Amino acid sequence: MSRSSRSSRAAIGFLAPFGVLFALFFVAPIGYAVYQSLFTVERSGPLGLGGAHTVFAGLSNYSRALADAQFTASLGRVLLFGVVQVPVMIIGATLLALLLESASARGIRFFRTAFFLPYGVPGVVASILWGFLYVPGISPIVSLAHGAGWQVDFLSSGTVLWSIANIATWQFTGYNMLVLIAQLKSVPGDLYEAATIDGANAWQVVWHIKLPMLRPALVLTTVFTIIGTLQLFSEPLVLKPLTGNINGSYTPNLNAYTEAFQNNNYNLAAAEAVLLALVACVLSFGFLKIVGRREKP
Amino acid sequence: MTAVVDRPATVQSGQTRRHAGTPAVRYRILVTALLAVAAVYFLVPVYWLVVSMTKSSSGLFGSFGFWFADPHPIDNLRAVLTYDHGTYLRWFANSVLYALVGGVVATLLAAAAGYGLAKFSFRGREAVFNVVLAGVLIPGTALALPLYLMFAKVGMSNTYWSVLLPSMVSPFGVYLCRIYATAAVPDGLLEAARIDGASELGIFRRIVLRIMSPALVTVFLFQFVAIWNNFFLPLVMLSDSKLYPITLGLTSWFGYTDRQPVLYQYTVGGAFLSVLPLMVLMVVLQRYWRTGLTEGSVKA
Numbered sequence: 218m219s220r221s222s223r224s225s226r227a228a229i230g231f232l233a234p235f236g237v238l239f240a241l242f243f244v245a246p247i248g249y250a251v252y253q254s255l256f257t258v259e260r261s262g263p264l265g266l267g268g269a270h271t272v273f274a275g276l277s278n279y280s281r282a283l284a285d286a287q288f289t290a291s292l293g294r295v296l297l298f299g300v301v302q303v304p305v306m307i308i309g310a311t312l313l314a315l316l317l318e319s320a321s322a323r324g325i326r327f328f329r330t331a332f333f334l335p336y337g338v339p340g341v342v343a344s345i346l347w348g349f350l351y352v353p354g355i356s357p358i359v360s361l362a363h364g365a366g367w368q369v370d371f372l373s374s375g376t377v378l379w380s381i382a383n384i385a386t387w388q389f390t391g392y393n394m395l396v397l398i399a400q401l402k403s404v405p406g407d408l409y410e411a412a413t414i415d416g417a418n419a420w421q422v423v424w425h426i427k428l429p430m431l432r433p434a435l436v437l438t439t440v441f442t443i444i445g446t447l448q449l450f451s452e453p454l455v456l457k458p459l460t461g462n463i464n465g466s467y468t469p470n471l472n473a474y475t476e477a478f479q480n481n482n483y484n485l486a487a488a489e490a491v492l493l494a495l496v497a498c499v500l501s502f503g504f505l506k507i508v509g510r511r512e513k514p
Numbered sequence: 515m516t517a518v519v520d521r522p523a524t525v526q527s528g529q530t531r532r533h534a535g536t537p538a539v540r541y542r543i544l545v546t547a548l549l550a551v552a553a554v555y556f557l558v559p560v561y562w563l564v565v566s567m568t569k570s571s572s573g574l575f576g577s578f579g580f581w582f583a584d585p586h587p588i589d590n591l592r593a594v595l596t597y598d599h600g601t602y603l604r605w606f607a608n609s610v611l612y613a614l615v616g617g618v619v620a621t622l623l624a625a626a627a628g629y630g631l632a633k634f635s636f637r638g639r640e641a642v643f644n645v646v647l648a649g650v651l652i653p654g655t656a657l658a659l660p661l662y663l664m665f666a667k668v669g670m671s672n673t674y675w676s677v678l679l680p681s682m683v684s685p686f687g688v689y690l691c692r693i694y695a696t697a698a699v700p701d702g703l704l705e706a707a708r709i710d711g712a713s714e715l716g717i718f719r720r721i722v723l724r725i726m727s728p729a730l731v732t733v734f735l736f737q738f739v740a741i742w743n744n745f746f747l748p749l750v751m752l753s754d755s756k757l758y759p760i761t762l763g764l765t766s767w768f769g770y771t772d773r774q775p776v777l778y779q780y781t782v783g784g785a786f787l788s789v790l791p792l793m794v795l796m797v798v799l800q801r802y803w804r805t806g807l808t809e810g811s812v813k814a
Contacts, residue, residue, distance in 0.1 A: 224634055227714040231630030232642070235623040235688060242661065242680040243649050250660035316549055321542040324549070330797055331553040334560065337792035339743035341761045342785045345768050346559045349566070349782070350579075357562070357579025391556065419541075440651070448655045451745045455765060458772070470655050470746070477659055478750075486659055494656040501651050 247494065254278050254488035278488035287466040288489060292496070294378065295468050299446040302382040307439055309386070310393035311431065315423055317394075318401045329398070332391035340388065344455035347384045352459055372460035381452045389445070393438040400434035401427060436508050440501045447497050450474070469493050560789075567591070567786040571779040594783035602784055604756060605763035609742055609788075611674070612759055616681030617738035621730050624684050628691020629722050633699060643692065649685035655746045662750045676751040677759070681741045687733040694729035695722070735799060742792060760788045 257274035282288050313332055317325055335343065351371035353359045362369045371380045404427070412422050450470040457463045465475035469489060477486035566574060568585035577583035594602055631643055661680055665671040699722055707717045723730070745761045752758060755766065764784050771777045 223714075225636045228630045228634035228636050230714065231626040231634070231718070235627035235683070236642075238623065238679070238683045239646070239649065239685065242683050243652065243657065243685070244645075246657045246660035246664060247652070249664055250656075253660065253663060313549075313552060316545050319545060321538070321545040322549065323542070323546055328549045328553055332556050333796060334793055335556055337739065337796045338560075338789050339745065339761045339792075341745045341765050342788055343559075345764065345781060345785055346563060348768075349574075350559060350562060355574055355579060355778075360578065387556065387559070444651060444653055448653045448746075450655055451765075455768065458769060473659060474750070477662075483659075483663060487663070490656045490659045494652055497653045497656070498648075498651060 247491075250487045250491050250494075253484055254491050257484050258482075274484070278485050279492065281485060282488050282492060287464075288469065288472050291466050291469045291472050295447055295449055298378060298382055298449065299443060301379075302385060303439060303442050303446060305382075306386045306390050306442060307393065307435065310390045310397055310438070311428075311435070313390070313394045314397035314401060314431075315427060318398060318427075319419070329395070332394055334391065335388045336392040338388065340384075340451045341455055343384055343388050344452045347380070347387070348456055348459055351380055351456070372456070372462060374462040377456070377460055377462045381449070381456065384452050385446070385449075389442070393442070396438055397431055397434050400431050404430045432508075436505070440504060443500050443504060444497050447493060447500070469496075563782065563786050563789070566782045569779070569782075571775045571777075574778055574782065590779060590783045591787065594780050594787065597780055601755065602760075602763065602780075602787070605758050605760045606787070608674075608757060609759040609761070612677055612681060612744075612748075613738045613741040616678055616741045617734050619682040620684040620687060620737045621734040623682065624687030624691050624733055625723060625726055625730055626718065627688045628693075629695045629699070629718060629726070631688070631692045632695035633701070633704065646685045646688050649683075650689060654744075658747045658750045661747070665751065671751055672753050672757065674757060677744075677748050677757075680747060681737070681744070684733065684737050687737060690733055691726065691729055694726055698729075699725050731799070735795070738795075739792065760784070764788065 255274060256271050257278060258269050259272050260269045316322060317329055350356045350358055359369055370376060408426060409422055412426055448470055449468045453463050453467045453471055465479065466472035470493065473486045473489040476482050476489060562579055565580065565582055567590060568582060568587045569577065573583050631639060662671055665676045670676055703721060704717060707721060743761065748759050748762045752762065764781060767777045767781045767784065771781065
């Protein structure tokens, strides 16, 4: 009896410091955002000069956000972005991991470090860097292309989304590759050996052994990438001054930021933040559900 | 080769290919070529940055970007560091402060919580762990806005604390630490220490932290990089440029370039300086990125 009470007191002691901060800075903000999203500021008098007071608004901030064509367009934009960029990056990371772990690879340390380096470049700095490489006048890529008679414009309305996708891919492919390599290394080497002895060729080893082994790591990296995609913010914010094709509501996050700090409509911004968290939950849990179902035959 | 002879029945079409020497060489050339193409893609922006930090603003526009023109690396870096009363150094120190303090505290809290969840059974343990896991899936930027409103309410927005405190929480760290502690900390050792009369805190400090150190390095690195690279939270919280981390400071320079063209040069030089420490960290500590990652992904 005294043992178990000592044990549970110790457990509380170890969990409490993290628990308190988690409650304050993770749970409470969500609760506060939900609370804020249910109110609205009403201004009275002519031109709203008679003073402002907060009134309960029910779900009207949510219906306003969802009826706002700019906000729904921004959601659609990041979804389109994700449908293309997430597979491209995960497949790219898988390819690089398999190549580096194949028996034919040379200079592994150099290549692995080179691929991983961009992860150490902060998102805004990566955006500034690529911004310079996109802008005509500074960009050597644009001037090389023009020299070859190819009129590229990385910042046109049709291309700018994919220019942003390139920044995200550049930054995170190497990181995802490293997670996948770690998973590959956890596979006992005799397994490959046995398969090769049994006459499996390189493709069969990849297809029947390595890829199924990579599955958990692939699920993990995909979920984190989906969450990261929905949060897209610093890239469009940094590129915004360089092109007229990015506005203040280009992504859901940018939209919420503009709503809060330029239009001072914190309540609507809170509703948008809650909607974004909901979409993130639905997509990541949905993805986990789908792969979880396929796991059981 | 002997193995092939031992099992002739199972060897099929792969046999002929294994004996040929030339395809292996061709294969090696193909793999290396693919890796080299990828390396060019990942290194070109870094190379451009190194070349460009030696140029002046007019050089940035007036010369070919992939080659040097009138290089002045030392003068340029000195100009970056002294511009506006050395504000860049201040931003740098702020970034170090946020990332170091936030990273260390987050790692220790995650270690304690992960150990508590791994080695003590109590009612609702799995429920607690699931709440923490849900925390991993919440987009950090969805939290930043309500966090700002909360900090503003108590008059603490635009302070060091407003960036530091939220950075001290790492649900992903708790997740990694729990999985690592479950696998690596032997129950027998804990029992023996208890019988010897050691206190729970003493056991944690003297035994558990030491055993968990590979996982702790990983958690610290993740959190350090996450805080160093963070932009949205400081952007929302801070209005005083004296409190800015590098990411925010550089963006503010970049935003003023149309009015002050010299800031092009400073932005490039500042970007160069800002990626140096993390790149050194990544190269030197690369092996630690491996440890713990696997433990984290196995159960996902």
